[in-house]
Amino acid sequence: MEDQKESLRKITNTLALKNEEIQNFISSLKQNLENVEANANRAQEDLEGEFSSLCSVLDELKESMLTRIKQEKAARVYELQNQVSTCTKALESSEELLELANHTLCSSEIDGFNQAAKDIKDSVTMAPAFRLSLKPKVSDNMSHMMVDFTQERDMLQAIKFLPVPSTPxxxxxxxxxxxxxxxxxxxxxxxxxxxxxxxxxxxxxxxxxxxxxxxxxxxxxxxxxxxxxxxxxxxxxxxxxxxxxxxxxxxxxxxxxxxxxxxxTNAFLFKLDSSSSHQNLRVEDLSVEWDSSGGKVQEMRKEKNRTSSPMNSPARNAMMSPKRAPSARVGRDRFTAESYTVLGDTMIDAGQHYWEVRFDKESKAFAVGVALRSLGRFDQLGKSSASWCLHLNNWLQQSFTAKHNNKARTLDCPIPDRVGVYCGFEEGILSFYNSRTKQLLHTFRTKFQQPVIPAFMVWNGSFSVQTGLQVPRVVQSGQRRSSGTSSSNASIN
Missing domain, CATH: 2.60.40.10 (Immunoglobulins)
Structure with missing residues (x-):
C-alpha cells in the first residue's frame, strides 16, 4: 500500500511539474503574442517614418533643382532682353540715318549736298548698328538641366527589408x-x-x-x-x-x-591570512602596515574575532579554492617575537604563478618571497631552510639581499618600489623582478619538497599586494631562455 502511495505521489509530482511547465509555456506564448503586436506596430511606424524621410529628401531635392532652373532661366532672359533692347535702339538710329540719306539723295539743292553727304558719312561711321555683335550672348539650350532618374528609380525599386545580420x-x-x-x-x-x-x-x-x-x-x-x-x-x-x-x-x-x-584565465589569486600575521601588523584586505601598538589592541580583540576569522567569511566560502584550505597555521599561534611575518592563504603545489608587491622603501625592514607550511612562528624569512625571499634592510646600514637558509647574497641593482614574484613549482624556480621594467633581480633554483605559500615581512613600514595576475609574457620568455642553464644566483639555494 505504501509503495503504491509513494508511486502515486511521484506521478502526481511529475504531473504537477508538467502542468506548471505547460502553464509557463502558455504564459510565454501569450507574451510572445503581445510582443509580436508591439514589435509589428513599431516596425510599421519605423517604415512609415523612413519613407516620410525619403519623401522629404526627394521634395527638398526637387525644390533645389527647380530653383536652379528658375535662376538659370532668369539669368538668360535678362541677358537676351538687354541684347534685344540694345539692338532695337541701334536699329532705330540706323533707320533715321537711312531716311536722312535717301532724303539728301533726292534733294536738288547742289550747294548743301556736299556738306550733307559728309555729315551722313560721319554719322554712319559712328552708328551703333556697326558696333553690334549679331550673335546671342546666351544659348537657348537648357539640356544641361535635364535629369535621368533611371538608376535612382532602380535603387528605389530595390528597397527591401534590411536582413538580420548573421550570427558571428x-x-x-x-x-x-x-x-x-x-x-x-x-x-x-x-x-x-x-x-x-x-x-x-x-x-x-x-x-x-x-x-x-x-x-x-x-x-x-x-x-x-x-x-x-x-x-x-x-x-x-x-x-x-x-x-x-x-x-x-x-x-x-x-x-x-x-x-x-x-x-x-590563468591567474594566481590569494588573500593575506590575517590569522597568521604578527600582532604588530595591521592587515586590511591586501595591505599591511606596521603598528607598534597592534599587539595590545589585537590581544584585546583576539577572543572576539576568533569566530569571525576571514577564513570562515561567506565571501571566502562562496569561492573557496581547492588550494585555499583552512589556515596554514591551524592550531598554532601567529608569528611572534621578531618574525614580523604574514602569509598568503593559498598554497602553491603546481603550475606557474605571479604576483606583485608594492612596498615603502623607507621601511626599516621588508621581505617578500615564499615559505613552506612548516615555517616556525619564531622564524624570520630567509633565516631558515623553510623560506626564500628578497630582503631590504634600512636599519643602521642599507642592504638589498636575496636570503635563504640564513645565507644572503647582495644584489647589485637599484631598489625598486614594486617587486614581481614568479614561482614555477615543478621547475623549482623562484624569480624576483622589478615589476615596472621586468628586470630580473634574482632567481632561486631549488626543488620544492612541499607546497609553498606567499610570505611577507615588514618592520616599521608598509606594503600592499596585487594578486589575480597572469605571468607576463616577458617573464615567461625569460624563464624559457634560462631554462636548463646554470645561474650565478644558485649559490645560496
Missing amino acids: EIQVSECQVCDNTVTVVWTLPEPDTKIDHYILEHRRTNHEGPPRVREEHPWMVVEGIRQTEHMLTGLRFDTRFITFRVKACNKAVAGDFSEPVTLE
Whole structure:
C-alpha cells in the first residue's frame, strides 16, 4: 500500500511539474503574442517614418533643382532682353540715318549736298548698328538641366527589408589570454557589407562551458566595435574563466549572439591570512602596515574575532579554492617575537604563478618571497631552510639581499618600489623582478619538497599586494631562455 502511495505521489509530482511547465509555456506564448503586436506596430511606424524621410529628401531635392532652373532661366532672359533692347535702339538710329540719306539723295539743292553727304558719312561711321555683335550672348539650350532618374528609380525599386545580420562565430584558437588582457576574435559565415558594428559581452565565471541559468557575475557590455576582434584590458582576473559572446548589428537591427565561449584565465589569486600575521601588523584586505601598538589592541580583540576569522567569511566560502584550505597555521599561534611575518592563504603545489608587491622603501625592514607550511612562528624569512625571499634592510646600514637558509647574497641593482614574484613549482624556480621594467633581480633554483605559500615581512613600514595576475609574457620568455642553464644566483639555494 505504501509503495503504491509513494508511486502515486511521484506521478502526481511529475504531473504537477508538467502542468506548471505547460502553464509557463502558455504564459510565454501569450507574451510572445503581445510582443509580436508591439514589435509589428513599431516596425510599421519605423517604415512609415523612413519613407516620410525619403519623401522629404526627394521634395527638398526637387525644390533645389527647380530653383536652379528658375535662376538659370532668369539669368538668360535678362541677358537676351538687354541684347534685344540694345539692338532695337541701334536699329532705330540706323533707320533715321537711312531716311536722312535717301532724303539728301533726292534733294536738288547742289550747294548743301556736299556738306550733307559728309555729315551722313560721319554719322554712319559712328552708328551703333556697326558696333553690334549679331550673335546671342546666351544659348537657348537648357539640356544641361535635364535629369535621368533611371538608376535612382532602380535603387528605389530595390528597397527591401534590411536582413538580420548573421550570427558571428568566436574563433577560440585565435583568441589570446596574456598580460592580463584578453583578445577575442570572431568571423561571420559570409561577408556582410551592411554590418555597422559589433557588441561584445563578457562575464567572469568559475566553471568551464556554457553559462548557467544563475551566474554570480552579470554580463559586461562593450559596444561600437568596428573590427572582428577586440582586446579587453582592465579586467579582474579573480575567477578561473571568462565567458564571451558577440553579435553583429547593422543600422536597423542586431543579430543573434554567438554561442558563448569560455576562456580560461590563468591567474594566481590569494588573500593575506590575517590569522597568521604578527600582532604588530595591521592587515586590511591586501595591505599591511606596521603598528607598534597592534599587539595590545589585537590581544584585546583576539577572543572576539576568533569566530569571525576571514577564513570562515561567506565571501571566502562562496569561492573557496581547492588550494585555499583552512589556515596554514591551524592550531598554532601567529608569528611572534621578531618574525614580523604574514602569509598568503593559498598554497602553491603546481603550475606557474605571479604576483606583485608594492612596498615603502623607507621601511626599516621588508621581505617578500615564499615559505613552506612548516615555517616556525619564531622564524624570520630567509633565516631558515623553510623560506626564500628578497630582503631590504634600512636599519643602521642599507642592504638589498636575496636570503635563504640564513645565507644572503647582495644584489647589485637599484631598489625598486614594486617587486614581481614568479614561482614555477615543478621547475623549482623562484624569480624576483622589478615589476615596472621586468628586470630580473634574482632567481632561486631549488626543488620544492612541499607546497609553498606567499610570505611577507615588514618592520616599521608598509606594503600592499596585487594578486589575480597572469605571468607576463616577458617573464615567461625569460624563464624559457634560462631554462636548463646554470645561474650565478644558485649559490645560496
